[in-house]
Structure formats: structure tokens, C-alpha cells
Amino acid sequence: xxxxxxxxxxxxxxxxxxxxxxxxxxxxxxxxxxxxxxxxxxxxxxxxxxxxxxxxxxxxxxxxxxxxxxxxxxxxxxxxxxxxxxxxxxxxxxxxxxxxxxxxxxxxxxxxx
Amino acid sequence: xxxxxxxxxxxxxxxxxxxxxxxxxxxxxxxxxxxxxxxxxxxxxxxxxxxxxxxxxxxxxxxxxxxxxxxxxxxxxxxxxxxxxxxxxxxxxxxxxxxxxxxxxxxxxxxxx
Numbered sequence: 001x002x003x004x005x006x007x008x009x010x011x012x013x014x015x016x017x018x019x020x021x022x023x024x025x026x027x028x029x030x031x032x033x034x035x036x037x038x039x040x041x042x043x044x045x046x047x048x049x050x051x052x053x054x055x056x057x058x059x060x061x062x063x064x065x066x067x068x069x070x071x072x073x074x075x076x077x078x079x080x081x082x083x084x085x086x087x088x089x090x091x092x093x094x095x096x097x098x099x100x101x102x103x104x105x106x107x108x109x110x111x112x113x
Numbered sequence: 114x115x116x117x118x119x120x121x122x123x124x125x126x127x128x129x130x131x132x133x134x135x136x137x138x139x140x141x142x143x144x145x146x147x148x149x150x151x152x153x154x155x156x157x158x159x160x161x162x163x164x165x166x167x168x169x170x171x172x173x174x175x176x177x178x179x180x181x182x183x184x185x186x187x188x189x190x191x192x193x194x195x196x197x198x199x200x201x202x203x204x205x206x207x208x209x210x211x212x213x214x215x216x217x218x219x220x221x222x223x224x225x226x
Binding site for chain 1: 144145147155156157158159162201205208209211212213214215216217218219
């Protein structure tokens with residue numbers, strides 16, 4: 001299995017621009033999670049899906065953030081407009097069972113100038 | 114009080130020594146506990162999972178769980194420089210009928226040759 005795939009691996013953009021991060025979960029995993037990691041706040045859960053349906057988006061910072069999962073093999077996290085404080089590493093993770101471990105993708109390093 | 118607390122470190126140990134990493138959690142209903150290792154610039158990867166009180170050993174790693182004290186620990190025997198990384202404690206939490214993981218901010222471990 002290829003594992004969780006994320007793209008792009010690195011993104012540098014200017015404040016105000018739209019940023020779209022992409023994730024392909026491991027085949028057969030019904031749960032997909034988006035996390036943000038910073039030195040100050042650690043690993044924070046932004047939103048998670050079960051069978052393509054958003055279950056909990058209470059971690060999404062504000063309306064500038066949105067996430068979709070149009071099918072079982074693809075999810076996007078969009079930031080519009082982006083701000084410098086959004087600079088972080090964004091991880092996608094998936095699991096077949098919410099009680100079990102999650103498998104992380106390589107992450108997207110986002111820098112907003 | 115944070116839901117999952119870890120000492121940020123760094124914890125410095127000489128090669129060959131035992132490294133002890135600790136974690137406390139606040140939700141008494143938590144039933145699944147995980148230790149992840151994260152190398153700099155990489156994504157978290159699962160080291161150990163533990164579900165019942167007591168010790169669980171896997172090679173050089175031993176996870177210890179004490180639900181009464183709401184305490185989880187990870188012992189690394191015969192520490193190697195390659196063990197130098199940040200160790201994240203994760204605890205499951207029930208939310209809206211599903212379980213999700215809450216991560217600590219991690220303990221940085223440095224193993225010196």
C-alpha cells in the first residue's frame with residue numbers, strides 16, 4: 001500500500017492567496033483526519049470525516065478554513081484568504097477504525113508570507 | 114488543564130541508558146493510548162499502543178498504563194542515538210458518538226553517543 005498521500009509537500013504563498021491542500025487516504029480507511037502542527041500548539045485536529053461525511057469540524061480555526069471529501073479516496077483542505085499565522089505543517093491521517101491508530105501522510109509545509 | 118500533558122523536554126540520556134517518557138491525561142473514559150515517534154521534518158509514526166493497565170513490551174520499548182492515576186509512560190531501553198526524536202502521547206476521546214485522538218505536545222528526546 002502506498003500509504004497516505006499528500007500534495008503538495010511544500011507550499012509558499014503570499015498573504016491573501018487561496019491555498020488548497022490535498023490528501024488521498026489509505027484504501028479501505030473510512031476515517032480521514034486533518035491536523036495542523038506548530039511549535040507553539042503541537043498537533044491540533046482540525047476536522048475529521050467518516051465515510052466522506054464531516055463529523056467534527058470544531059477544530060477549524062475560522063471561516064477561512066474549509067474541508068471537503070467528495071469521495072472515499074480524496075479530500076481537500078482549503079484556506080481562503082491565507083494569513084501568515086496559517087504557516088504550519090498540515091497532516092492528513094486515516095484509519096479503518098476510530099478506536100485504533102491513525103496513519104499519517106508526509107505532511108504539507110505551508111509558509112504564508 | 115490540557116487534555117494530554119507531556120513535559121516538552123528535551124530529555125537527554127546517554128547511549129545505552131533507559132529513557133523514560135511520561136504522559137498524563139484528563140478524560141477518565143479514555144480507553145486507547147498510543148505513543149508516536151516523530152523525527153524532525155517527518156510525520157508521526159506509531160511506536161506502541163496500550164489498552165489495559167500494566168506493561169506492554171515490544172523489543173526495546175515498554176508502554177505502561179495506570180488508568181487510576183491517568184498516567185501513561187514509555188520506556189526505551191538501551192537508548193540509541195537513532196531514538197533521538199519527539200515522542201507524542203495520544204489518547205482517545207469520545208466525541209459526537211465517535212472516538213478521536215488527542216495528542217500531547219510531545220517530549221523531545223536526545224540520546225548522546
